[in-house]
Amino acid sequence: xxxxxxxVSLDIGTSKVRAIIGEVTNGTFNIIGVGSADSEGIxxxxxxxxxxxxxxxxxxxxxxxxxxxxxxxxxxxxxSGNHIGLQSSHGVxxxxxxxxxxxxxxxxxxxxAAEVIALPPEREVIDVVAKQYIVDGLEGIQDPxxxxxxxxxxxxxxITGAKTPIHNLLRCVxxxxxxxxxxxxxxxxxxxxxxxxxxxxxxxxxxxxxxxSTTIAVYEEGSLSATSTIPIGGEFVTNDIxxxxxxxxDQAEKVKLKYGCAWIDDAASDVVFKVLRIGSNVxxxxxxxxxxxxxxxxxxxxxxxxxxxxxxxxxxxxxxxYILTGGTVSMPGVLKVAQTELAASVRxxxxxxxxxxxxxxxxxxxxxxxxxRRFRGRNSGGNxxxxxxxxxxxxxxxxxxxxxxxxxxxxxxxxxxxxx
Numbered sequence: 001x002x003x004x005x006x007x008v009s010l011d012i013g014t015s016k017v018r019a020i021i022g023e024v025t026n027g028t029f030n031i032i033g034v035g036s037a038d039s040e041g042i043x044x045x046x047x048x049x050x051x052x053x054x055x056x057x058x059x060x061x062x063x064x065x066x067x068x069x070x071x072x073x074x075x076x077x078x079x080s081g082n083h084i085g086l087q088s089s090h091g092v093x094x095x096x097x098x099x100x101x102x103x104x105x106x107x108x109x110x111x112x113a114a115e116v117i118a119l120p121p122e123r124e125v126i127d128v129v130a131k132q133y134i135v136d137g138l139e140g141i142q143d144p145x146x147x148x149x150x151x152x153x154x155x156x157x158x159i160t161g162a163k164t165p166i167h168n169l170l171r172c173v174x175x176x177x178x179x180x181x182x183x184x185x186x187x188x189x190x191x192x193x194x195x196x197x198x199x200x201x202x203x204x205x206x207x208x209x210x211x212x213s214t215t216i217a218v219y220e221e222g223s224l225s226a227t228s229t230i231p232i233g234g235e236f237v238t239n240d241i242x243x244x245x246x247x248x249x250d251q252a253e254k255v256k257l258k259y260g261c262a263w264i265d266d267a268a269s270d271v272v273f274k275v276l277r278i279g280s281n282v283x284x285x286x287x288x289x290x291x292x293x294x295x296x297x298x299x300x301x302x303x304x305x306x307x308x309x310x311x312x313x314x315x316x317x318x319x320x321x322y323i324l325t326g327g328t329v330s331m332p333g334v335l336k337v338a339q340t341e342l343a344a345s346v347r348x349x350x351x352x353x354x355x356x357x358x359x360x361x362x363x364x365x366x367x368x369x370x371x372x373r374r375f376r377g378r379n380s381g382g383n384x385x386x387x388x389x390x391x392x393x394x395x396x397x398x399x400x401x402x403x404x405x406x407x408x409x410x411x412x413x414x415x416x417x418x419x420x
Contacts, residue, residue, distance in 0.1 A: 009367035014212030035064025045213035083162035187217035189366030194349035204320025234328035263333030267292035303341035321345030327360030
């Protein structure tokens with residue numbers, strides 16, 4: 001990857017599909033285009049209808065293309081879900097260079113050595129994340145390039161996923177006429193963007209509350225140590241409003257976005273609105289307090305379940321507290337409910353880029369952040385200089401082999417026939 005490269009992330013969520021275009025400059029990136037479309041075919045974070053999902057992806061990508069005036073052919077795709085698993089691994093190789101200087105090839109070989117683990121046939125390696133490198137017994141090294149040594153080791157976290165959801169995700173993107181450049185774990189991308197170095201080291205919980213599911217990621221000692229997904233999110237609040245006000249779900253969603261407040265003490269009785277009741281042509285008037293009385297209990301329940309899940313993962317009190325992100329947390333009052341229910345320090349993470357300053361964009365921007373960080377310092381040679389976006393459609397055939405560090409997509413290409 002070089003300066004002025006264009007990279008595109010694709011965040012396929014339950015309520016929205018977001019395509020975010022970033023331009024790489026001087027080792028960082030700027031957001032130059034954003035495309036968003038209502039998500040169809042996704043339920044609780046899982047793909048349930050391929051064709052509807054494909055249409056949603058096309059709409060989001062078209063929107064982003066029109067904003068910037070380029071044609072997108074390759075994307076980095078975010079992946080999440082309760083099928084994701086983490087396990088530790090260890091890799092060891094001998095340094096190959098005659099002068100014993102550790103180079104990029106040595107790092108690639110030690111990562112591949114760590115990737116060789118026993119997995120059930122229904123699971124696949126998504127990524128390998130180095131926690132630390134060890135050079136001739138010296139621990140705590142984050143980047144061994146240029147160091148002199150004989151023996152290179154790596155302590156790594158292997159991110160695995162179930163083959164079926166991975167296949168379905170790749171299939172949707174490829175049927176949209178796009179090429180998958182890489183899969184990025186959403187928790188890893190969002191964590192790199194939203195958490196400070198101290199929060200990762202001391203221990204903290206990143207909570208991404210989407211529409212259909214909530215993803216919990218625990219960071220400790222500088223790296224991702226546990227992740228989990230619970231099937232509850234903002235859609236449940238919308239459903240409660242629909243039942244409580246006896247109105248249609250789409251009306252309830254509009255009311256939630258415009259007047260919703262999760263902390264009843266902050267709700268205003270003089271803020272009124274009307275909704276059309278089911279089975280009637282008559283509109284009934286409600287105020288924001290009525291709405292908050294429906295929303296607050298459900299939001300309390302969501303954070304209660306989050307706290308229980310963190311305890312189930314084996315963590316009680318982490319000094320870094322909880323960092324919230326995801327579209328649902330942008331509702332007024334959510335932070336106060338979270339502070340009360342979680343009984344810990346809580347803050348909301350928002351991407352600091354023009355056009356995406358909303359918690360709902362943290363995952364998509366985090367994918368770009370992860371890609372740029374991974375390839376930072378790898379500008380010379382290799383696959384890093386390959387453009388991720390072509391301005392013409394000549395090289396967009398779905399059967400081209402994408403460039404992947406771990407070769408996941410290449411390995412899965414040959415297996416598609418089993419699942420289609």
